[in-house]
Amino acid sequence: MDTIIKMFEHLDWANLRILESLKTTGEQNSAAKRLLSHTLLAEEVWFNRIKGLDHNPHGIWTELSLTECSNLMEKNKQGFSNLLMGLSEIKAEDLIVYKNSTGKEFSTSVKDILIHVALHGQYHRGQINRYLREEGFEPVHVDKPIGHYFTVSMEKCPVGPPILILRKSQIPLTPFRFNHFLGNNVVSS
CATH class of the missing domain: 1.20.120.450 (dinb family like domain)
Incomplete structure (x- = not known):
């Protein structure tokens, strides 16, 4: 359900x-x-x-x-x-x-x-x-992925390497956006 x-x-x-x-x-x-x-x-x-x-x-x-x-x-x-x-x-x-x-x-x-x-x-x-x-009007975006939306950022950590932060957002985080953010360092399973 x-x-x-x-x-x-x-x-x-x-x-x-x-x-x-x-x-x-x-x-x-x-x-x-x-x-x-x-x-x-x-x-x-x-x-x-x-x-x-x-x-x-x-x-x-x-x-x-x-x-x-x-x-x-x-x-x-x-x-x-x-x-x-x-x-x-x-x-x-x-x-x-x-x-x-x-x-x-x-x-x-x-x-x-x-x-x-x-x-x-x-x-x-x-x-x-x-x-x-x-009729010359902009179509309405109604292809909303089901699930949560997140933004991705890298933040400095007081100790150690930067960390990846996911925050709720109004913008969908698709696998493409996530992989694009991380660059070529993505390992697929």
Whole structure:
């Protein structure tokens, strides 16, 4: 479940970055806004399916205002956060029976639904970035590595050789950045 929780932390972070970007472009990019609306409405539909609540699959392509997107984003974040906090590995394997928009019945595990929701959003955020680029706007960086961010520095030690210091940061420390910092003295295992 830890990986799925991290996927939803990323989903929340990335959705917010996209929303903030669309606020700066105004109402100019309707296709991007429609995709963000769809992503958020789909999250809501899947959450409602998991909880056994009614949902309206025919409205999944409704274009919301940016204020409505923001409100739904917060609602989805709270709903999934509460769901994930109380979800055990065993409960994650429970099957959810639901009907799609054409009325066809399916049965899918909670875990598989959660993975689908996270990946569905990432797919559409990529499309949103394509639309932003086509309209002359800077795409939004939503490829955040899962894990902690660190900065690297060498500091003098009162006694002995300098030591390598890792500090939490807002910048991801990728293997490339770490190896680049250390130069050619890196030994791979």
